[in-house]
Amino acid sequence: MTVADACPAETEAPRPAPDDAPEASAARREDGHVTPVMAQFVEIKAANPDCLLFYRMGDFYELFFEDAEQASQALGIVLTKRGKHLGADIPMCGVPVSRAEEYLHKLIALGFRVAVCEQLEDPAEARKRGSKSVVRRDVTRLVTPGTLTEDALLDARRENVLLAVARVRAGEDAFAYGLAFADVSTGTFRVCASSAAALAADLARIDPAEVLLSDALFEEADLRPVWDELPAITPLPRQSFEGAGAEHRLAQYFGVATLDGFGSFGRAELIAAAAIVAYVERTQLGARPALAPPVRDADDATLRIDAGTRINLELVRTTTGERRGSLLGAVDRTVTSAGARLLARRLAEPLTDLSAIRGRHDAVGHLVEEGALAAALRRRLAAVPDLARALSRLSLGRGGPRDLLAIGQGLEEGLALADALRAAPPADLARCAAALARCEPGLARDLRAALVEAPPHLRRDGGFIAPGYDADLDATRALRDESRRVVAELERTYVEATGVRTLKIRHNAVLGYFVEVTAQNADRLREPPHLATFTHRQTLAGAVRFTSPELAALESRIASAGERALALEQAIFDRLAERVVAAADAIRTAAEALAELDVHAGLARLAVDERHVRPTMTAALDFAIEGGRHPVVEQALAKAKGGFVPNDCDLSAPEGAEGGQIWLVTGPNMAGKSTFLRQNALIAVLAQAGAFVPARSARLGVVDRLFSRVGAADDLARGRSTFMVEMVETAAILNQATRRSLVILDEIGRGTATFDGMSIAWASLEHLHEINRCRALFATHFHELTALSQRCARLANATVKVAEWQGDVVFLHEVVPGAADRSYGIQVARLAGLPPAVIARAKAVLAELEAAERAAPAQRLIDELPLFAAARRPPPEAAPADDALAAALDAIDPDALTPRAALEAIYALKALRPRRG
Structure with missing residues (x-):
């Protein structure tokens, strides 16, 4: 049954809800006619068809029809029914209002709205309008993955980004893309330009929780692979991405006449930004979070890292989605949630501006040298609440007393930190100190004076305004508290008058104040002389309840005093919240400065604890690392009481060369090739993010793009085998890498036939050397490729040392110059536990294959490996053979050559060939 079938009837309410009495009486029809409650539900649901409707009824949020069926299955709660419609039961389930955030968290995580x-x-x-009247209800908020603000629904150490993608035509067959992304929970708002080629990488960098697209863009087949990688997509009507009114909408939202003061934006960026604010206004039903004005990311300001590389390197999450085991998990020493979020963003977006990178290193270096200052900063920062998220909740009207207290505490700590940093010379630290010095001391003092030390979570609970802050409130509280004392005195009077020692005056929401005695003593209050004083109200299994004129009058006084005290507190709260929202810009600036300080101090602590060093950053094609280490693996080994073997790596461009070096790394499985490759990529990321690096020393030229093809994975959902995925990622690298890029490739070509794979690996290596001319690490089991070092000037061979001992292989994890001549695959298989019979047979087969290869004529190898005819760019014109080349050819006896000798002869001939240019 669907909501669209009709407005259903309902039976009696499934749960007691005394505050919904009119609806309870209107919920008993089973004849198929519309009941007021269900009519209201259907009307509201029809206005929100793409959402589960949490329909408030007393102390529960109820769900009906398909909503109930979906929520019951998703949440694991009981599916029941509420009456019938057209002879069929109406599905229903519900969640307590007191636990709503818990259930919302589960639903949002599963992709529901x-x-x-x-x-x-x-x-x-409602009762005053008649017995069948329905309590007025309406949707007060749409909860979506990208618009969450409550702490209970958010990961405190991770951003929650809402992103919009807009596209405009930039030529006859070209399009320009604009991305706008905001974190509603903190107020950050940024925009950037993108392109079809860079779109997937930009989306991976931003890592949104929810993506807004026009329905037309969402349906475009060419972009379906990009959208399939995103967590939650919300298609919107084409009108949401109209460009005509985009600038006006943004100006109106931020209360300005023109956007010129915010910077220069492209048309696609403006459309995307306008879609963001329109969606925020819609989901918050008119409430406006304290979004900062949009800031445009400069083109090429950050290190380009594609989605595959982010997954391979596990920068902020492992391949299983966990923080632990990632680079972020290994280097995070922040003590605030805002600092943790900023560190994650910096690792996801390393800089390419040399000056900015050095500025971050200056700040970290200063705190490494000034250990006492760094420790003092971290102690104060540990007491700093999450200012940005508290401000956002207050601006949306969802804040509570604890959010006000958080603002006050944060501003106070910010002022204290500004004083502590006055003498800090690095520009980044000085900028933080200047921002914190602008914290509003008056607001901080007032918030501290107004609030108790431990206020309640919800404003409706009252009791959060400190005594002495407001004279009127103090007087009202005194009256309320005095009334409570009078209740106790009245109880003693009744006990003495009746002689019933167990008589108690109690209170509940239904009866108010009442006298309660045991059933055995009830008759005494029903008889003279007490009959004139006490009136029977309710009989329970073991107790009887009465009221009295005195008690009724006292209840009226208490209720009015309590209500007035709560009303006064609410008014004070509103005034303080208005002041906070009015100071939003200063508070947001302070929050950003506190987060930045936390990152610098945390990275300084990391450098000291893990022996990281400051890298020397240059504008050249440098990449010289001495004693480099993998930060994640090293920490894991340290916990297991093991040691990490450091290794050097030098990919710097030789003097006068037009490109960086390539290291061809050989060695057996399990020897540590992949760890070596990854650690050098991670060192580059850390350095450009502003951190010190795990090495004895490092001299690094700024990398513009980072590419990684490490490991094997398939994509069966899109019809891609492991080898196809490998080739797609390799194609992206070869098509996009520049001279300033860093590339790490592992086992290219292993997913297909041996000669096919070797050919692809050979050609790819040549392309990296001749066309891309980038710095690269290329790991392979194709030992034949090591011969390329004889003709490729910037290619060097490196291998991971191993030793054999009594038939077993010992991994030394040390990378040294040279080439491996064996893969030790059978020894590794033995370590993995393959049966002895399989190991013995493998050895016999290997011996036969090696003997056959030694006996094979050279021409067979050449014929089956067309890679030896690989083209180079630019292909030089053929030069006439000289006497030396002719003599060398005459000296070759093809029938007498082994395959390796044939390969060496070919290189010798190539070296004799005349070159041009």
Whole structure:
């Protein structure tokens, strides 16, 4: 049954809800006619068809029809029913209001959107309109993955980004893309330009929680592979991405006449930014979070890292989605949630601006040298709450007393940190100190004075304004508290008058104040002289309840005093929240400065604890690392009481060369080739993110693009085998890498036939050397490729040392110049536990294959490996053979050559060939 079938009837309410009495009486029809409650539900649901509707009924959010079926399955809660419609049961389930955030978190994580429908009036007001009147309700908020603000729904140490993608035509057959991305929970708002080629990489860098697209863009077949990688997509009507009113919408949202003061934006960027603010206004139902004005990311300001490389290197999450085991998990020493989020962003977006990178290193270096200052900063930072998220909740009207307290504490700590940093010379630290010095001391003092030390979480609970802050509130509280004392005195009077020692005056939401005695003593209050004082109210299994004129009058006084005290607190809260929102720019700036300080101090602590050093950053094609280490593996080995073997790596461009070096790394499986490759890529990321690096020394030229093809994975959902995925990623590298790029490639060509794979690996290596001319590490089991070092000037061979001992292989994990002549695959298989019979047979087969290869004529190898005719760019014109070349050819006896001798002879002939240019 669907909601669209009709407005259903309902039976009696499934749960007691005394505050919904009018609806309870209107919920008993089973004749197929529309009941007021269900009519209201259907109307509100029809306005929010793409959301699960949390329909407030008393102390529960109820769901009906398909919503109930989906929520019941997703949340693992009981699916029940509420009456019938057209002879069929109406599915229903519900969650307690007190636990709503817990259930919302689960639903949002599963990709649902939820419309929260609240009661907008007191049920008593509804009763005044008649017994069948329904409490007024409406949706107060749409909860989506990208618009969360509550701490319970968010990961405190991870950004929650809402992103919009817009596309405009930039020529006859070309398009320009604009990306706008905001974190509603903190107020950050950025835009950038993109292209079809860079779109996937940009989306991976931003890592959004929810993506807004026009429905036309969403349906485009060419972009389907890009959208399939995203966590939550919300297609919107084409009108949401119209360019005509984009600039006006943005100006209106930020209350300015023109956007010129915010910078220069492209048309696609403006459209995407306007789509963001329109969606935020829609989901927040008019409430406006304290978004900062949009800031445009400069083109090529950050290190380009494609999605595959991010996965391979596990920068902020492992391949299984966990933080632990990633680079971020290994280097995070921050003490605030805002600092952790900023560090994650910096690792995802390393800089390419040499000056900015050095500025971050200066800040970290200063705190490494000034250990006492760094320790003092970290102690104060540990007490800093999450200012940005508290500000966002207050601006949306969802804040509580603890958010006000967080703002006050954060501003106070910011002022103290500004004083501590006055003498810090690095520009980045001085900028933080200047931002913190602008914290509003008056606001901080007022918030501290207004709030108790441990306020309640919810403002409706009251009791959060400190005594002495407001005279009127103090007087009202005194009246309320005095009334409570009078209740105790009245109870003693009744005990003495009746002689019932167990008599108690109690209170609940239904009856208010009442006198309660045991059933055995009830008759005493029903008889003279007490009959004139006490009126029977309720009989329970073991107790009887009464009221009295005095108690009713006292209840009225207490209720009015308590309500007035709470109303006064609410008014004070609203005034303080308005002041906070008015100071949003200063608070946001302070929050950013505190997060940056935390990152610098955390990286300084990391450098000291893990023996990281400051890298020397240059504008040249340098890449010289001495004693480099893998930060994640090293820490894992340290926990296991093991040691990490450091290794050198030098890919720097030789003097006068037009490109960097390539290291061809050979060695057996399990020897550490992949670790070596990854550690050098991670060192580059850390350095350009502003961190010190795990090495004895490092001299690094800024990398513009980082590419990694390490490991094997398939993509069966898109019809891609492991080898196809490998080739797609390799193609991206060869087509996009520049002279300033860093490339790490592992086992190219291993997913297909041996000669095919060797050919591809050979050609790829030549292309990297001749065309891309980038710095690269190329690991392979094709030992034949090592001969390329004789003709490729910037290619050097390196191998991972191993030793054999009594038939076993011992991995030394040391990378040294040279080439491996064996893969030791059978020894590794033996270590893995293959049966002895299999190992013995493998050895016999290997011996036969090696003997056959030694006996094979050279021409067979040449014929089956067309890679020896690989083209080079630019192909030189054929030069006439000289006497030396002719003499060398005459000296060759093809029938007498082994395959390796044939290969060496070919290189010798190539060396004699006349060159041009």
